[in-house]
Structures are given as C-alpha cells and as structure tokens.
Amino acid sequence: MLGIPKAPLALGLAGLIPFVWGALSYLNPDLALWGTQALGPRFVGPYIQLYYGAIILSFMSGVLWGFATKAEGGRAATGYALSVVPALWAFSMTGGGPVSAGTNLLFGFAGLLLLDYAFFKWGLTPPWWMRLRLILTAVVVSCLAISVVY
Incomplete structure (x- = not known):
C-alpha cells in the first residue's frame, strides 16, 4: 500500500x-x-x-472515461471506446440468476483490471493506480468467487 494516497486508499477499501x-x-x-x-x-x-x-463497474467506466480525456487522437478514441465496456458489461451480463450474474461480474472485474493496466501503460493514470487496483480487484474477485463457488 506504499505510495497510494490516503484518501483513494481509504475510499477504495471502504468500497469493498x-x-x-x-x-x-x-x-x-x-x-x-x-x-x-x-x-x-x-x-x-x-x-x-x-x-x-454492477454500480461499481459502471462507476469505473466513468473513471476510465476521465483518464481517456488525458489522451489525444487515436489513443483518446480507443480510450473512450474501452471506457464504456465495463458499464455495458454490467448492463448486459448481470441477469439470469445469482450464479451466472456473479460469474459474469467476476469476469467483468478481471477484465476491468486489464483495462486499468492498459490505461496505466498509456500513462493516463496516477503512478500508484495499479497498486490500488490490484488490491481492490483481488478482494472483489475473491468475494464474488465465494458467492459463485459455494
């Protein structure tokens, strides 16, 4: 948790x-x-x-959209297009009962981590972003897995 500002860390952990x-x-x-x-x-x-x-995946679409505003040209267009994927995933993949919806959310959060990494590699996120996202995603995916597997 080194190098992650206290406010994003505290709010991220509270969001768990x-x-x-x-x-x-x-x-x-x-x-x-x-x-x-x-x-x-x-x-x-x-x-x-x-x-x-589903709410958090949609929220994270907004976060990624904000990061895309820091890009230019084709990278900005790609960033904007990718930023809507988590919200669309949540909207279209969370029906069909708790096991299938939970499984789809689990994959949605794993996919979000890949998008986080892409935006990070493009230099659009704060330097501490992936440290925070790895922690939060590990907990979210573990908790969702409990509800899907047991």
Whole structure:
C-alpha cells in the first residue's frame, strides 16, 4: 500500500464493504438472517454483491472515461471506446440468476483490471493506480468467487 494516497486508499477499501459483507453473510446463515431482518433481503449474500458490483463497474467506466480525456487522437478514441465496456458489461451480463450474474461480474472485474493496466501503460493514470487496483480487484474477485463457488 506504499505510495497510494490516503484518501483513494481509504475510499477504495471502504468500497469493498458490500462485497465483503455479501461474502460473509453468504457463508454465515445467522448473519444472513440478521442482515435480512435488519436491512432487507437485497442487502445480504450475493444480492448486495450483484447490485453493488454492477454500480461499481459502471462507476469505473466513468473513471476510465476521465483518464481517456488525458489522451489525444487515436489513443483518446480507443480510450473512450474501452471506457464504456465495463458499464455495458454490467448492463448486459448481470441477469439470469445469482450464479451466472456473479460469474459474469467476476469476469467483468478481471477484465476491468486489464483495462486499468492498459490505461496505466498509456500513462493516463496516477503512478500508484495499479497498486490500488490490484488490491481492490483481488478482494472483489475473491468475494464474488465465494458467492459463485459455494
């Protein structure tokens, strides 16, 4: 976590809460019951992960769009085109039940990491970007995998 500014790190880690909570409430029936009673069924297990995951993929499209504004010419056009892929993926691939939607989100976040790397290699991101994205993606993919595999 060296070199990542405190605000992006703290906000990024806070953004993991719905994924971690979803995995924990999926693995622990008592926690799921409490969460269902206190928060509602949409806010436990894979359901919070699916809803929030689609939002985050869409949010990350906006982040990548912002990075594309720093490019010029063909690279800018490519950046803009690639930046919409995570949102379109979330929109088109999160139906069909929790297992298939979770699997598709898992692949969506893995694909997003590849896009993050491309924008990083093009010099459009902050220098610490990939360190942050690797940490966040590892947790998100692990949490989604729990809800898909178990």
